[in-house]
Structure formats: C-alpha cells, structure tokens
Amino acid sequence: MSQLTTGLGIDIGGSGIKGAPVDLATGDFLKERKKILTPEHSTLDTVAAIVREIAEYFPEASKAPVGVTFPGVVQQGVVRTSANLDKHWIGTDARVLFSEAVGRPVRVLNDADAAGVAESRRGAAKGVPGVVLVTTLGTGIGSALLVNGRLVPNTEFGHLEVDGHDAETRASAAAKNREGLSYEEWATERLQRYYRVVEDLLWPNLIVVGGGVSRQGHRFLPLLDIRTPIVAAELRNTAGIVGAALAAAEQESI
Numbered sequence: 576m577s578q579l580t581t582g583l584g585i586d587i588g589g590s591g592i593k594g595a596p597v598d599l600a601t602g603d604f605l606k607e608r609k610k611i612l613t614p615e616h617s618t619l620d621t622v623a624a625i626v627r628e629i630a631e632y633f634p635e636a637s638k639a640p641v642g643v644t645f646p647g648v649v650q651q652g653v654v655r656t657s658a659n660l661d662k663h664w665i666g667t668d669a670r671v672l673f674s675e676a677v678g679r680p681v682r683v684l685n686d687a688d689a690a691g692v693a694e695s696r697r698g699a700a701k702g703v704p705g706v707v708l709v710t711t712l713g714t715g716i717g718s719a720l721l722v723n724g725r726l727v728p729n730t731e732f733g734h735l736e737v738d739g740h741d742a743e744t745r746a747s748a749a750a751k752n753r754e755g756l757s758y759e760e761w762a763t764e765r766l767q768r769y770y771r772v773v774e775d776l777l778w779p780n781l782i783v784v785g786g787g788v789s790r791q792g793h794r795f796l797p798l799l800d801i802r803t804p805i806v807a808a809e810l811r812n813t814a815g816i817v818g819a820a821l822a823a824a825e826q827e828s829i
C-alpha cells in the first residue's frame with residue numbers, strides 16, 4: 576500500500592462550504608482553504624456542484640482521499656437527520672452524490688464526528704486514553720464520542736432533553752447570541768447544566784469544546800463547575816476539514 580500524505584477535507588455548514596488539502600501527518604492545511612457561501616435554498620445539486628468546485632480548485636489533491644462532513648446523522652453515506660440544514664437532505668445517499676460530483680470515492684461523515692477525529696489525532700485529545708467527548712458549540716451542538724481514539728459515530732448529545740428542552744436550543748452558541756447572553760450568563764445558566772447532565776450520563780475522562788466560540792474558551796470554561804476536565808479544542812475552525820481528510824484516509828487504509 577502506498578503511503579498517503581495528502582487528504583482533501585470539505586466541511587459543509589449552514590453558512591459556508593469550506594475545503595482544503597490537508598497534510599495527513601501534521602494535520603496542517605497545505606493551501607489556504609477555499610470557502611463558498613452555502614446557498615440559502617441549497618438543493619442537492621447546488622451543494623454537489625460546490626463540492627465539485629472545491630475539489631477542482633485543488634488539483635494538487637486530485638488523487639487524495641476525500642472526506643466531506645454533513646451537519647446531521649450520516650449512516651453508511653446516507654443522511655438521516657438535518658436539524659439545521661434543509662430537510663430535503665434526509666434520505667439522500669450523500670456518498671453517491673458527492674462521489675459522482677468529484678469523480679472518485681468520497682467518505683461522508685457527521686461534522687462533529689470529523690472534529691472529534693481531528694482533535695483525537697492532532698489536537699486536544701491526542702493520546703488521551705479512555706472516553707473522550709468532543710462537543711462543538713455553534714448553530715447547534717454537535718458531539719463526537721471517542722473510546723481509546725475510536726469513534727462511536729453519530730452520537731447526538733446536542734439533542735439531549737434537558738429540563739424539557741432540546742439542549743442545543745438553549746446551550747448552543749447560536750442560542751447565546753439569539754438571547755443576547757453574556758459569556759458568564761451562558762456558562763452559568765446554560766452550559767453548566769448541560770455539561771452536568773452529559774457527564775452524569777457518560778462519565779468521560781475528558782470533554783473537548785470546539786466550534787468557533789471555543790476561541791473564547793478562557794471566558795467561559797473556567798466558570799464551569801463540573802467534575803470532568805474540560806478544555807478548548809486546539810484545531811478550532813479547521814477541525815471539520817482536517818477530520819474529514821483524516822477519516823477519509825483512515826478508511827482507505829482499512
């Protein structure tokens with residue numbers, strides 16, 4: 576088997592679709608990422624065309640394994656949920672759609688799972704044994720559960736019911752912004768309760784907090800009174816792309 580050095584990661588989000596070639600050994604981008612805004616009424620075909628455009632933008636990665644993230648449950652390439660993107664994705668075989676778009680096999684996985692793989696291989700959870708929970712705080716709350724570095728795919732701990740509410744509607748970064756909460760209010764009134772419930776159910780050894788807001792981790796993580804060590808993600812907004820590329824390469828070597 577030839578040694579893979581480059582992977583291509585593409586991250587589909589509610590506001591942008593972003594991709595970059597990734598050095599699989601270091602997790603670094605080999606070129607500046609390319610971002611295209613997600614169309615407001617994104618049909619399957621328009622998103623597939625953007626995925627193709629991003630893949631073609633990086634000819635140096637034309638033979639690299641491709642990983643694409645999706646912000647919902649993805650089982651064997653088929654989208655099962657779409658909480659924050661158009662519902663018409665549900666039931667779509669995204670693996671077939673994107674593989675046809677880029678002209679070679681593509682691995683499709685949940686966006687938070689990709690971030691979890693990235694943090695586990697190249698970031699804050701690198702080398703951490705036992706159970707690690709990575710949560711991404713953004714429009715929704717995404718989760719990735721790793722056991723000794725192995726991903727348990729498609730956990731949806733952002734949708735735990737907490738005090739009668741779907742957790743992400745109260746504790747996501749979008750909820751903070753929507754309700755104009757300060758970091759302190761968000762931490763003590765929302766995140767505190769959320770992470771207590773999560774740690775009581777999972778007893779993880781470490782919780783990693785990702786999503787764009789994790790850059791401000793020093794403003795809210797120290798306010799949390801929970802038993803589990805909790806740290807900011809290291810890869811921040813590159814985690815989805817890096818994790819997608821790593822996951823695609825790992826699948827190839829199976």
Ligand code: BGC
Binds near residue numbers: 659
């Ligand atoms: C979705 C998850 C996704 C998360 C972050 C949630 O609403 O259900 O699958 O990982 O948002 O995008």
